[in-house]
Amino acid sequence: MPLLEVRDLTVVFERKGEKPFTAVDHVSFDVEPGQTVGLVGESGCGKSVTSLAIMGLLPRRGARVSGSVQYEGVNLLSLSDREMRDRRGRDLGMVFQDPLSSLNPVIPIGVQVTEVLERHQGMPRKKAMLEAAELLDKVGIPDPTRRLTEYPHQLSGGMRQRALIAIALACRPRLLIADEPTTALDVTIQAQILALLKELVRDLGTALVMITHDLGVVAGLCDEVNVLYGGRVVEKAHRHDLFAAPRHPYTHGLLASIPRLDAPRGEKLNPIRGSVADNIPWAEGCAFAPRCPNKLDVCVQVTPEQEDIGAGRLLRCHNPVQPPVSEEVSV
Amino acid sequence: MSTAVNHEPETPGSGATNDTLVSVEGIKVHFPIKRGVILDRTVGHVYAVDGVDLAVRRGETYGLVGESGCGKSTLGRAVLRLSEPTAGRVVFDGTDLSSLKGEGLRRMRRRMQMVFQDPMSSLDPRQSVESILVEGLRAHDLDKGREETGKRLRSLLSAVGLPNTSLRKYPHEFSGGQRQRIGIARALAVEPDLIIADEPVSALDVSVQAQVVNLLEDLQEEFGLTYLVIAHDLAVVRHISDRVGVMYLGGLVEEATSDDLYAEPLHPYTKALLSAIPVPDPLVEDRRERILLTGDLPSPANPPKGCRFHTRCPWKQETRCDTERPEMREVLPGHKVACHWAEDIRANRIQPHAVEAVLVEEDGISPDVPLVGPASVTEAMNP
16 A cells, blocks of 8 residues: 555645636646655645645645645645644655744754654653754764754754755654755765765665656656646656656656756757646646647647556656667666 | 866966966955954954956856855855955956046946845846836946837847847846846846856745756856856756866865866865765665765854864874865866875775764854854854
8 A cells, every 4th residue: 555645736826816727627646655755846836835735835725725735644735724634744845945944043953853853752941952962973963962053054054954954854753754955956966965865764764755747866766757737747757767768748758848967968959839827727728838849739629638658657648759769778 | 068168287386378267366344243242352363255356258157056154145245245255356347446446346247247145135126127126227237218228128038038028027026037037138238247146046946946946047158148056056066167166164165167176076075075966866865875974064253273174174183284285286187186195085095983062053254252143154244
């Protein structure tokens, strides 16, 4: 049984006097225990809203969440705020993009780490402090005892992100959601943090949902990859299959438009035409159709359904990219 | 880029040959750190750029890469004299810019333009596209009557791939990629020789980045422009640059043609930087070995003595590294590196070793100074 089962998750933002906006549109995916699942897409594709909906962090007013999020057989969406508070931090951990704005600037790091331990495990303050020092040490913060008394502004960006990971993992949750955890960091620091996440996931057996726009990060980290466009999953595959033979024109286009360090230089890039539209017209055809090089007449008339194309792959496209003829890499 | 002329490697030193458009000689930009309300004393300096020599040839694209805080943006601004250099000079097409003042400098600026990172905050939201583009033309007496200017604006828009109807619109009506096109059109309007592009694509979505990169390449071909591209994304820099300079903590550590640099990085920092970049290919990702650096970038207010990188360098040696600052020297033809041990590392005579992470003190000036200060260079610049 999967650890997390997201079914038809839909988030609609409503505001008085404005048209309702569907940010996430019937998104479904599973996370097996210990597995790393990637949600990839550009800004506005609904990847962050998906994570906030799973964590129950969207405001009750203004955001209508439907569908189901089963965590170990319990629908998280049906829980009350109070029950959800007991689970966040204990069963589900979350790491956000910007470590400075997700740490409280006027509270020392130590208090912010021990808070989780005291709240969920009823640990006495002294013991929690020792445990916190151990946690900081585990995520690679030098001189942890001293750092516990310091404030977030005294740490560098990479150290703050490490502290945030320590907080998220304090109670050994079985699921960790990381929303662009390395986007605000430099590449050398990013490499450190990714290595750390990989190691922790392996050692603690935590399942990880990795939300990112960086296909390179996904390639090295995730087992399963879901590509989102306009609030829907357009392609889902194992990472080896996805990168070896992307089938959706959007995935294909994204991979073709990135300059690669390991490829010969000098070729022109192949950009995707246009840019992400604000409205999501999935109701009348494919949302990617206006930018798609493979567009057919049917694409603007009939909404493509998600199809199983074998080998655990799902695809939502009327006219997919044909896989390369050479023998495919299957792992 | 493909259009750039292939020149023989220059002689070492800053030999400003005829085909050099800009040469930067020993430039330093230090920002004072001030404390105290009444006394306003200077308690230290942020050594944002600390002695950089480089030369950009006519028609080429020079890429400047480095992580945040390494001084690459400040260097770009210092070339245009948007930041006043503390020492050193910039020679633009034979003219020493530091000797220019007022009107002379203003006229010179027509020939060097800048494209900024964030297309939203670098365009005035209350100016229409037409007025944004005409402003530069007027300032440099290029506004030759209504009809001709109209023609010029339309050709500018078509050069950057925007519809003619854009002239009456305002920046908020455009998407991020289109706004960056407006920023590029504004730079092009005054027919510059040099365009300094500071992170031109990093604020854009992945699928749009490629459009702007291609546009920059096409424009270079069409107008014979020279680019100084400043970016942190090495894959993008490699793609568009002919030569690349790598910066670390205020100084250049390596400079080579783009192909050489990526084929054989010589400086330990460049090696680590290149190995840290994720490649969108799981087969490559599973195979490759990463050189993980420990710790963070030291504070530019208190840079380490000797080689700036020695606190994090896996190849650090007992001698010289922590006492003597390495000079840029040509190790392979056209490939300069600032490392004492570059040859030994290249020949595998020195093996990397583990490095203890050193605590980076946010405030490394003096212990008696209160712990409230500029958190970044930008803050120090705009108090």
